[in-house]
Amino acid sequence: MYKYKEVKDNAFVLSIDNHAEVSSALMEFCKEKGILAGNITGLGAVSEATFRFLNPSTLKYVDKTFTEQMEITNLTGNISEKDGKPYLHLHITASRQDYTCIGGHLLSAYINGACELYVEAFPGVKVGRYQDPETGLNLYEF
Ligand code: FE
Numbered sequence: 001m002y003k004y005k006e007v008k009d010n011a012f013v014l015s016i017d018n019h020a021e022v023s024s025a026l027m028e029f030c031k032e033k034g035i036l037a038g039n040i041t042g043l044g045a046v047s048e049a050t051f052r053f054l055n056p057s058t059l060k061y062v063d064k065t066f067t068e069q070m071e072i073t074n075l076t077g078n079i080s081e082k083d084g085k086p087y088l089h090l091h092i093t094a095s096r097q098d099y100t101c102i103g104g105h106l107l108s109a110y111i112n113g114a115c116e117l118y119v120e121a122f123p124g125v126k127v128g129r130y131q132d133p134e135t136g137l138n139l140y141e142f
Contacts, residue, residue: 001025016115021108030086037122040077044115046070051104059136070094080127
């Protein structure tokens with residue numbers, strides 16, 4: 001699902017396999033390395049991606065899948081802990097064939113080409129999540 005190399009203490013470069021799904025691969029990696037807090041950045045190319053938009057007035061999620069070849073012009077995210085497991089918060093900007101960009105909160109994305117990520121772990125740091133009724137979000141809990 002991925003290959004990785006530790007580039008310095010608690011920091012990794014990660015290559016996600018072609019056709020793999022990014023958030024599942026990242027979750028697997030975090031579990032394998034025991035990462036419960038950290039930061040993620042990366043780029044790549046996908047053939048399908050599902051984005052999420054939270055409507056702040058209704059607190060309803062609107063999910064939309066785009067099935068087309070796109071470059072990941074930026075993937076940024078963080079790792080925290082929820083129910084003893086890694087919790088990923090990922091956002092993505094992707095460019096289309098006409099060079100315009102779309103983006104949002106990332107639910108899933110299928111690689112078609114490559115996906116190169118940098119993951120920095122914050123070992124020993126406890127960053128949890130709690131459900132905030134006002135925003136409808138799982139906010140950081142320190
Ligand atoms: Fe988000």
